[in-house]
Amino acid sequence: MIFFAESLLLDLSAVLVVLATTFIVFYKWCFSHWKSKGVFCLKPSIPFGNAGELVLQKRTIGLEFKHVYDEFKKRGLKYGGYYFFMRPLFVPVDLDLVKHIMAKDFAHFTDHVIHINEQSDPLSVHLFSLKGQKWKGLRAKLTPTFTSGKMRMMFQTLVDCSTGLVNVMDKFVMEKQAIDIKEIVGRFTTDIIGSCAFGIDCSSLKNPDSEFRQYGKKFFDTSVKDSIVRLLTLTAPEIFTVLRLSSHRKDVTNFFMNVVRQTVNYREENNIVRKDFMHLLLQLKNNVKITENDLGDLKSNKSDAEAALSMTELAAQCFVFFIAGFETSSTTSTFCLYELSKNTELQQNLRDEINRVLEKHNGKITYDAMMEMVYMDKCINETLRKYPPVPVHTRECTKTYNVPNSNVVLKKGSFVFIPVMGIQHDPEYFPDPDKFDPERFSEENKANRHSAAWTPFGDGPRACIGLRFGVMQTKVGLTVLLKNYKFTLNPRTASPLTLEPGSFVLAASTGVWLNAEKIS
Numbered sequence: 001m002i003f004f005a006e007s008l009l010l011d012l013s014a015v016l017v018v019l020a021t022t023f024i025v026f027y028k029w030c031f032s033h034w035k036s037k038g039v040f041c042l043k044p045s046i047p048f049g050n051a052g053e054l055v056l057q058k059r060t061i062g063l064e065f066k067h068v069y070d071e072f073k074k075r076g077l078k079y080g081g082y083y084f085f086m087r088p089l090f091v092p093v094d095l096d097l098v099k100h101i102m103a104k105d106f107a108h109f110t111d112h113v114i115h116i117n118e119q120s121d122p123l124s125v126h127l128f129s130l131k132g133q134k135w136k137g138l139r140a141k142l143t144p145t146f147t148s149g150k151m152r153m154m155f156q157t158l159v160d161c162s163t164g165l166v167n168v169m170d171k172f173v174m175e176k177q178a179i180d181i182k183e184i185v186g187r188f189t190t191d192i193i194g195s196c197a198f199g200i201d202c203s204s205l206k207n208p209d210s211e212f213r214q215y216g217k218k219f220f221d222t223s224v225k226d227s228i229v230r231l232l233t234l235t236a237p238e239i240f241t242v243l244r245l246s247s248h249r250k251d252v253t254n255f256f257m258n259v260v261r262q263t264v265n266y267r268e269e270n271n272i273v274r275k276d277f278m279h280l281l282l283q284l285k286n287n288v289k290i291t292e293n294d295l296g297d298l299k300s301n302k303s304d305a306e307a308a309l310s311m312t313e314l315a316a317q318c319f320v321f322f323i324a325g326f327e328t329s330s331t332t333s334t335f336c337l338y339e340l341s342k343n344t345e346l347q348q349n350l351r352d353e354i355n356r357v358l359e360k361h362n363g364k365i366t367y368d369a370m371m372e373m374v375y376m377d378k379c380i381n382e383t384l385r386k387y388p389p390v391p392v393h394t395r396e397c398t399k400t401y402n403v404p405n406s407n408v409v410l411k412k413g414s415f416v417f418i419p420v421m422g423i424q425h426d427p428e429y430f431p432d433p434d435k436f437d438p439e440r441f442s443e444e445n446k447a448n449r450h451s452a453a454w455t456p457f458g459d460g461p462r463a464c465i466g467l468r469f470g471v472m473q474t475k476v477g478l479t480v481l482l483k484n485y486k487f488t489l490n491p492r493t494a495s496p497l498t499l500e501p502g503s504f505v506l507a508a509s510t511g512v513w514l515n516a517e518k519i520s
């Protein structure tokens with residue numbers, strides 16, 4: 001009996017040793033990928049490759065790729081390699097190469113790195129994740145919903161939501177409470193996008209526990225489990241496809257699908273026409289031609305008209321407008337107010353511009369007034385430089401690519417990670433990069449800089465479709481806040497500011513806490 005147990009133990013140990021050796025040999029073989037191509041890479045280790053700090057949530061993804069960028073740049077390299085576990089990622093450093101990948105050689109890099117599966121994950125069929133021809137077709141259909149004419153059309157909704165913003169702020173000021181500004185502007189942008197994308201009054205400014213706010217926050221949850229799922233959708237998307245897993249939480253998917261279904265049914269049954277994205281998406285679904293200067297009909301009078309957008313596709317677009325729209329803009333406003341609270345002279349400069357322009361427009365916040373605020377643009381652009389809400393751009397190589405002026409060949413299926421945070425903090429392009437200086441965005445300075453040095457909205461055909469809307473809601477929020485309140489930093493804000501490691505969209509880990517004083 002003892003002999004039998006001993007031999008079983010020996011057999012088991014032998015199997016374990018073989019498995020461990022195979023595992024190590026396989027890993028080492030994977031780690032030879034960049035060396036075999038002559039591409040420099042920092043020393044990887046088992047099991048995380050180069051991504052130990054990232055996976056263990058010691059460093060946010062933006063700072064991780066900034067670190068890698070700095071290491072490559074310091075060695076005078078134009079690109080380098082990285083391993084996420086055993087998955088190789090190509091990291092361009094040289095700005096001409098970045099431009100090639102994102103714009104000039106777009107035909108080789110048409111897709112984002114992200115998983116997509118209509119069956120297991122209906123909300124995943126949105127513009128950001130769609131690939132190849134499907135993406136191209138949908139992008140062409142959705143582009144008319146984001147023209148300046150459509151922005152003008154939706155503008156009043158944004159202004160209407162700002163009344164709630166003033167009410168909430170007044171309460172904090174009266175009670176002399178420190179303000180978690182990200183939470184307040186997050187509720188403001190939730191109300192705006194909820195209204196424009198879903199056609200729903202989310203009332204999250206009035207009620208912080210509103211369902212929309214709660215589900216929106218759940219999407220950006222920074223718990224270890226959710227952060228790892230998000231990292232995997234970016235770096236190993238095939239896991240979700242092969243195992244038919246959903247990258248979105250079930251409750252979040254059900255909530256958004258139900259809201260869209262109810263709204264669509266209600267509008268179609270009652271022929272409701274409203275100035276928002278939902279109306280434009282319904283027109284696409286019902287194959288009605290979208291025209292630039294009027295709202296147009298809700299339904300086509302051709303009974304055999306083929307739907308250009310299915311119900312699931314429509315829901316997924318509402319979802320991505322919501323998700324891509326509220327957190328990015330509220331992050332931008334938050335960091336801008338943080339910097340302006342540290343430097344009250346710049347704050348006053350912007351307030352002066354706001355007052356001057358609004359006076360010209362009879363004190364009214366109008367679309368044209370927003371367009372005239374040049375210093376506001378500079379402050380927002382500088383905020384997006386220092387704190388890019390999307391700190392890394394991803395591309396999947398969709399056609400074999402010879403990296404210009406090198407022998408390196410990227411095969412179809414290779415992943416490229418563009419280190420936006422590293423580039424936008426590079427002293428070669430932005431001297432004294434930690435300084436918040438809106439004048440970096442004067443016409444002269446912009447003209448003297450490489451166009452790939454500042455890409456917070458991405459670049460090329462895959463760049464952010466919602467740029468105009470994102471900037472517009474950020475401007476309206478800042479206008480209302482700075483016109484009515486003076487801001488200073490509250491000591492609850494960490495100094496120096498640290499970034500939340502589990503969050504993909506840039507966020508301050510202890511929040512940004514401000515004091516506000518009402519301007520009479």
Ligand code: HEM
Pocket residue numbers: 112127128129139320321322324325326328329332389390393394455456457458459460461462463464465466467469470471474
């Ligand atoms: C300050 C605000 C915003 C920032 C910084 C931002 C940033 C970005 C970035 C970096 C990308 C990827 C670009 C690339 O890969 O080259 C992107 C894509 C996208 N954004 Fe935005 N965004 C903002 C606001 C918005 C808003 C308000 C909406 C919708 C209402 C939106 C919808 C989208 C969509 C649908 C895509 C995917 C485009 C495609 O793949 O064709 N974004 N955004």
